[in-house]
Amino acid sequence: MIQVKNITYKIGKKELVKDLSFEVKSGELLAVLGANGAGKSTLMKLLCREISPVYGNILLRGQDLKQYKLPELARQRAVLAQQNTISISFIVSELVMMGRYPHFEHQPGPHDAEVVKKVMEQTGITHLSGRDYNTLSGGEQQRVQLSRILAQIYDCPDACLFLDEPTNGLDLLYQQQVMELARRLADSGYCVICILHDINFASRFADQILMLKDGQKVALGTPLEVINCENIHETFSINVKLMACEGYNCPLVIPATIQT
Numbered sequence: 001m002i003q004v005k006n007i008t009y010k011i012g013k014k015e016l017v018k019d020l021s022f023e024v025k026s027g028e029l030l031a032v033l034g035a036n037g038a039g040k041s042t043l044m045k046l047l048c049r050e051i052s053p054v055y056g057n058i059l060l061r062g063q064d065l066k067q068y069k070l071p072e073l074a075r076q077r078a079v080l081a082q083q084n085t086i087s088i089s090f091i092v093s094e095l096v097m098m099g100r101y102p103h104f105e106h107q108p109g110p111h112d113a114e115v116v117k118k119v120m121e122q123t124g125i126t127h128l129s130g131r132d133y134n135t136l137s138g139g140e141q142q143r144v145q146l147s148r149i150l151a152q153i154y155d156c157p158d159a160c161l162f163l164d165e166p167t168n169g170l171d172l173l174y175q176q177q178v179m180e181l182a183r184r185l186a187d188s189g190y191c192v193i194c195i196l197h198d199i200n201f202a203s204r205f206a207d208q209i210l211m212l213k214d215g216q217k218v219a220l221g222t223p224l225e226v227i228n229c230e231n232i233h234e235t236f237s238i239n240v241k242l243m244a245c246e247g248y249n250c251p252l253v254i255p256a257t258i259q260t
């Protein structure tokens with residue numbers, strides 16, 4: 001579905017992403033892990049064509065991302081950005097309807113209204129439908145934005161979903177719900193790429209994990225292949241302990257005390 005081939009992105013002489021290659025198929029969830037400043041959001045911007053690689057290329061369904069017309073791209077991939085501040089006032093249902101903009105010319109039709117209703121049910125925000133977005137809590141706003149992007153790709157069952165820290169600002173219940181939703185979307189055929197800070201969420205929900213440091217790949221593979229003390233130390237500069245837990249395939253990761 002999406003193939004990343006030897007991409008490098010530079011600003012001046014600084015390489016933010018260096019010679020990175022990976023592939024995510026339809027039905028898979030790739031989690032991207034890395035310390036602050038590792039290049040995760042830069043990678044996300046490259047994947048959604050907000051910026052272009054200096055070297056290498058990105059193929060979506062076998063076609064170079066650069067060749068897509070924007071409306072076509074908007075119907076095949078959706079992006080949940082890290083910052084979702086909106087300066088003007090919007091009613092929640094209007095904001096979710098924005099996800100449908102690539103699908104109608106002037107006025108939304110009954111199908112668009114139905115999609116908006118369905119995705120708001122899926123993300124548990126139906127009760128917020130008539131509220132002003134700017135009066136919502138950070139976690140509520142995050143779920144509204146998630147609904148908007150689900151509405152965008154609702155009709156394309158194998159679309160790509162790029163999620164930049166989707167659990168940011170959510171309480172434990174909603175973090176779990178968002179990750180379960182991301183997993184279900186992958187299981188139903190979407191190609192999901194998700195930046196996460198929580199290693200345990202990554203190992204529990206992802207098919208593959210990409211670990212980044214200074215824009216370069218530290219490890220890429222299944223959670224069982226890459227979640228180990230060495231890779232985590234290399235990626236996050238912290239010692240951890242791994243603990244087996246009943247019902248989990250992968251060991252839980254527990255940070256060791258940092259001596260000061």
Ligand SMILES: Nc1ncnc2c1ncn2[C@@H]1O[C@H](COP(=O)(O)OP(=O)(O)OP(=O)(O)O)[C@@H](O)[C@H]1O
Binds near residue numbers: 011034
């Ligand atoms: N426009 C820019 N000009 C210069 N440096 C930049 C620019 N954008 C990003 N960087 C730098 O590139 C590096 C990677 O940034 P990026 O936002 O991709 O990291 P990240 O892994 O998403 O970090 P975080 O976990 O903190 O969100 C950082 O050192 C950042 O300061």
